[in-house]
Amino acid sequence: MKRKIVSLIISGMLIFSLSACEQININVVSAEDPISENKVDEEESDQGEEEEILTGLSEVDNSLWQYNSEDNVYYQIGVSYCEYPADESYETLSIFVPGDYMRATDNGDGTYTCEIDKEKEIGSYTAETAPIVMPINTPGYSAQSALTEYKSVSDYTDRGFVYVHAGCRGRDEGAPAGVTDLKAAVKYIRYSDDAVPGDAESIFTFGMSGGGAQSAVMGSSGDSDLYEPYLDVIGAVKGVSDAVLGSMCWCPITNLDTADEAYEWMLGSTRSGLSEEEQAISDELAKAYAEYINEAGIKDGEGNILTLEESEEGIYQAGSYYDYMKSEIERSLNNFLEDTEFPYDASSENSQGGPGGGQGGPGGGQGGPGGEKPEGEMPAREKPEGEMPGNSQGDPMEDLPEGEMPDTETTAASSTDEEQSYEEIDDITRNETTSGVNLSGTYEKAKDYIDALNENGEWVTYDEASNTATISDIEAFVKAFKSASKNLGAFDQLDAGQGENTLFGYGDGSGAHFDKTLAKILEELNSEYASDYTEDLIRKDARENTVETRLNMYTPLYYLLETSKGYDTSKVAKYWRIRTGIAQGDCSLSTEMNLALALSNYSDDASVDFETVWGKGHTQAERSGNAAENFIEWVDQCMAE
Numbered sequence: 001m002k003r004k005i006v007s008l009i010i011s012g013m014l015i016f017s018l019s020a021c022e023q024i025n026i027n028v029v030s031a032e033d034p035i036s037e038n039k040v041d042e043e044e045s046d047q048g049e050e051e052e053i054l055t056g057l058s059e060v061d062n063s064l065w066q067y068n069s070e071d072n073v074y075y076q077i078g079v080s081y082c083e084y085p086a087d088e089s090y091e092t093l094s095i096f097v098p099g100d101y102m103r104a105t106d107n108g109d110g111t112y113t114c115e116i117d118k119e120k121e122i123g124s125y126t127a128e129t130a131p132i133v134m135p136i137n138t139p140g141y142s143a144q145s146a147l148t149e150y151k152s153v154s155d156y157t158d159r160g161f162v163y164v165h166a167g168c169r170g171r172d173e174g175a176p177a178g179v180t181d182l183k184a185a186v187k188y189i190r191y192s193d194d195a196v197p198g199d200a201e202s203i204f205t206f207g208m209s210g211g212g213a214q215s216a217v218m219g220s221s222g223d224s225d226l227y228e229p230y231l232d233v234i235g236a237v238k239g240v241s242d243a244v245l246g247s248m249c250w251c252p253i254t255n256l257d258t259a260d261e262a263y264e265w266m267l268g269s270t271r272s273g274l275s276e277e278e279q280a281i282s283d284e285l286a287k288a289y290a291e292y293i294n295e296a297g298i299k300d301g302e303g304n305i306l307t308l309e310e311s312e313e314g315i316y317q318a319g320s321y322y323d324y325m326k327s328e329i330e331r332s333l334n335n336f337l338e339d340t341e342f343p344y345d346a347s348s349e350n351s352q353g354g355p356g357g358g359q360g361g362p363g364g365g366q367g368g369p370g371g372e373k374p375e376g377e378m379p380a381r382e383k384p385e386g387e388m389p390g391n392s393q394g395d396p397m398e399d400l401p402e403g404e405m406p407d408t409e410t411t412a413a414s415s416t417d418e419e420q421s422y423e424e425i426d427d428i429t430r431n432e433t434t435s436g437v438n439l440s441g442t443y444e445k446a447k448d449y450i451d452a453l454n455e456n457g458e459w460v461t462y463d464e465a466s467n468t469a470t471i472s473d474i475e476a477f478v479k480a481f482k483s484a485s486k487n488l489g490a491f492d493q494l495d496a497g498q499g500e501n502t503l504f505g506y507g508d509g510s511g512a513h514f515d516k517t518l519a520k521i522l523e524e525l526n527s528e529y530a531s532d533y534t535e536d537l538i539r540k541d542a543r544e545n546t547v548e549t550r551l552n553m554y555t556p557l558y559y560l561l562e563t564s565k566g567y568d569t570s571k572v573a574k575y576w577r578i579r580t581g582i583a584q585g586d587c588s589l590s591t592e593m594n595l596a597l598a599l600s601n602y603s604d605d606a607s608v609d610f611e612t613v614w615g616k617g618h619t620q621a622e623r624s625g626n627a628a629e630n631f632i633e634w635v636d637q638c639m640a641e
Contacts, residue, residue, distance in 0.1 A: 053239035056083050059192040060095065063113040065104065071154045072099035074114055077147055081188035083235025086177070087169055091234065093185050094147040096156075096163040101127035101197040116197050122160030124640070127197035131635050132162045132189065134182070134244075136207030136214045140426030140499045141178060143170025144211075155628055161635070162198030164189055171210075171503040174541065176230055176553045179217050183227060184236035186218075186244065191237045204246035204575070204635050208620050209426060209586075210499075212252035213554075216578075216595060219247025220556035222571035227553065229543045246575035246638055248631050250620045253587055255594065256491050256500055257555050260515050261289035262588035263490040265316070269475050270483040277525060278488055283315075284521045289590075290316035292517075297563045298594055299601045300324055306597075317475065328593055328612060329477055332582045333460070334468050336614035337446055339623055344449060346439040428499045430485045430585070437480045453480060485585030492518055494529050496536075503554075504547050512536040514547045560598035572602055575638040577609045577631070581616030607641075609634065 057080065065074040078092045085091035100120040104112040116127045125131070133156055138144050146167025153163045166185035169177040186203060193200040207215040221227070222243025232238075253259075264285035271282060290308040298306050298321070309319035316322075437456060443449040450462040450469060459476035462469045471477050487493055491500040492515035501511030513519065519533035540546055552558045558566035576599050580592045589612060596610035613621035620627035 051239045053191065053237060055191060055237040055239075056235070057081075057188065057191070057237060060195040062115070062195050063107065063111065065097075065102070065112045065114045066110065066150070067099070067104065067112055068150055068152075071152050071157060073097065073152075073154070073157050074099055074102050074104065074112065075150060077149065079188075081166065081185045081236075082181075084233065086173070086234055090143060090146050090167040090169050091181055091184070092146045093164055093166040093188070095189075095196060096153050096165075097197050098122055098130075098157045098160055098162070101130070101162075122158075124636075125160035128199060129202075129639075130160050130162050130198045131202045131204055131245075131639055132164055132198040132200065133635065134164050134166060134185070134203060134205045136168075136182065136205055136211040136218070138168070138170065138178060138207065138211040138214055139209045140428050141171040141175075141210040141214070141503045142426065143172070143178070144168045156632065159632055159636070161632070162196070164203075171499060172505075172507070172509045174505050174507045175503050175550045176227060177507075179214055179221070179554065180227060180230040180234065180236075182214065182218055183242035184231055184234060186242045187231075187237040187240045190240040201245065202639060203244045204248065204638075205244055206248035206631055207252075208250040209253055209618065212249035213254035215247045216249045216252045216254050216556045217554055218244050219249075219573035219576060220559045220570065221553065222573065224553065224559065224566075224570040226549060233543075241571065243571035244573050246577075246635065247573045248577045248634070249579070249592075249595075250627070251580045251584060251586065251618050252578070252592065252595070253491075253500075255555055255557050255591055256514070257551050257558070258289060258292050258517070259491040259500075259587060259591065260489055260518050261285045261292060262590045263484070263486065264488075265289035266474065266588040266590060267478055267482065267484040267585065270479055271488075274488070277527065280525055281488060281518075281521060281527075284525075285518065286315060288517050288521065293321050295563065296557075296561055296594075298561070298597050300597065301600060303601065317473070322474065325589060325593060326471065326474055328589065329474065329582065330470055332612045332614045333471070335611070335623060337467050337469060340446070342446055342449070343442050343444045345442050346449075346452075347441075426499065428586070429487060429493065429497060431487070436483055456480060482583050482589075483585055489515070489518060490587075491515070496532065504550060506539070506541060512539065512547065514551050516548065556595055557598050560595075560602050572599070572606075574603075574605055575607045575634075577634050578611075579621045579627075580612045581619050581621035582612040582614055583616060584618040586618045607638065 060076065060079060064076055066076065067074050073096050075094065075096045077094045079095065080088075080091070081093050082091055100122055101117055102112075102114040103117045104114045106112055118127055120126065122130070136144065144165075144167055147165050153165075156163045164185070166182055168179075168181035168185075171178070182205070189196065189203070190200045205215040205218045207213075223241050227242070231242075236242075255262075264282045268282045268286050274282065294307045300306055300320070304320065306321035306324055307319050308316040308321045311317040437453055439449075439452055443452065446467060447462060447464055450460050453460045456479075457476070459472045459480060460469050461472070484490070487498070489498070491498060492513050493501060493511075496511035496513055498511065501513065502509060504514040505512045513533040513536040515533075516537055519530065519537055522530040522533055537547060541550065552566055558564050559570045559572060561567060576596075578592050578596055580589070582589065592610065592612065596608050599606050599608045611621075611623060613623055616622075622630055
């Protein structure tokens with residue numbers, strides 16, 4: 001429902017004592033925590049309470065629309081969404097509106113004054129009911145550049161969607177800068193609801209990799225109080241929600257609080273050549289993950305709590321959680337067998353080989369930042385000097401056609417039109433993996449393909465009559481198909497040189513440690529790295545928060561699990577679509593699986609569509625079809641409900 005608003009401009013200067021301000025609920029204006037002088041009263045909210053909107057920003061100016069006749073789109077570029085931007089070159093948004101939703105008057109200077117036409121329909125949508133979609137193109141948690149000129153998003157506007165592109169700061173600024181900016185943009189769009197077509201209560205975010213992760217954070221942390229001090233500093237609109245209705249996440253690299261542990265539990269068996277100390281670290285991380293699972297209370301679809309048990313090898317490769325993951329791997333393989341028409345060309349498995357492709361076996365992901373080290377030598381902690389390549393505020397995907405994330409692992413990321421994979425543009429440390437099964441050429445029958453999977457030892461059993469398969473165990477699967485492609489401490493690297501280390505740094509482009517479980521393990525092993533972790537874990541940012549708080553803000557499960565302090569402290573999106581390539585070496589399968597399970601159990605109203613796609617790696621994995629089109633169709637389905 002569109003809001004009726006009344007603006008009251010307070011002029012002049014009034015000085016109150018602090019106690020007086022508290023009594024009448026007026027905030028003190030300061031350089032560190034500025035507020036607006038513009039006060040707006042809103043009608044009753046969805047919760048039945050009257051809210052007060054505070055901002056000095058004007059709504060979107062309806063006399064400044066531009067028009068693209070080829071796409072029949074009215075648009076505005078460079079709209080400020082916060083009063084006190086930390087970086088004006090990033091913190092603006094652009095709006096693209098289907099032309100049929102507007103009645104325009106030519107201003108004679110290339111701009112148009114527009115009124116919303118509430119009668120016209122595009123498919124099943126009107127200007128009041130159309131969904132609003134927001135891309136998050138931030139591989140490796142990089143910045144998303146603000147647009148400076150028109151780019152066609154006709155795939156979306158032709159379907160009646162309103163498309164909002166919000167620039168946001170990247171990992172060099174440190175968490176939670178990126179999500180803070182995105183939340184501020186959502187708040188501003190809601191504040192401008194009267195001026196912009198589209199249903200401001202039907203906002204969908206979508207992204208891949210680090211963008212998928214930030215889409216997941218947006219979907220899980222709606223209206224979280226933890227963000228308020230960070231939103232206040234940049235002058236985000238107060239009194240409106242930053243929650244979204246839906247979240248699309250391809251390969252979300254998230255739940256970083258346990259990501260190192262999950263990585264070693266699932267992929268650690270594929271490492272080789274580790275020193276005695278490195279092997280001890282890997283083993284302890286895997287054990288710690290089992291302990292986490294047994295305390296987390298993650299449930300299956302029937303509400304049964306999933307747990308891990310010690311196996312004969314003593315490595316917790318048994319129990320209901322293990323069985324559930326094994327069944328997910330089998331489901332993925334059987335979906336592939338159902339979907340695939342043989343003869344089958346294995347070259348279409350774009351995940352195979354190369355960084356993060358999951359085609360490696362033992363030997364992937366060893367030692368220091370480059371994966372090469374003298375035997376027994378642990379990598380030295382080296383803070384990067386200045387800006388790391390790819391960590392700068394430049395958007396590595398800025399030349400990608402807006403609204404069209406790549407369907408494969410390639411994207412035009414440079415002006416030379418050279419095709420590059422996500423791994424080449426996100427500046428995440430990975431290592432080549434070359435062993436494991438080698439899938440190549442054409443397989444005439446499904447059995448031929450299964451035989452190729454079993455090339456180094458049988459781990460897949462195939463029933464030709466039913467065209468279904470089972471696997472022997474998860475360890476055999478990862479050794480054949482999903483090897484470690486990252487160093488020990490896959491996300492909180494021992495030398496603090498990984499992309500996620502920069503994400504939890506302090507705005508200078510240098511890395512900082514954040515994994516308290518790994519820190520404890522290093523202390524118990526008397527590792528030379530223990531003191532580095534201890535120092536970083538107690539350090540505070542400008543808002544007086546330690547990295548633990550900032551990590552919670554970026555962890556969807558913090559808001560979703562009943563065993564977590566953050567449970568039920570946010571407004572969680574109703575609709576979720578999660579897709580991942582099962583062969584990726586970028587994270588454990590538990591990352592996406594746990595997210596899907598937690599969401600399904602969080603609310604009876606939750607709609608969670610999860611698939612891990614066989615033969616795909618770190619990409620916009622889909623069982624079939626085009627990723628953008630599948631996303632659009634999913635939004636249509638959600639809106640139809």
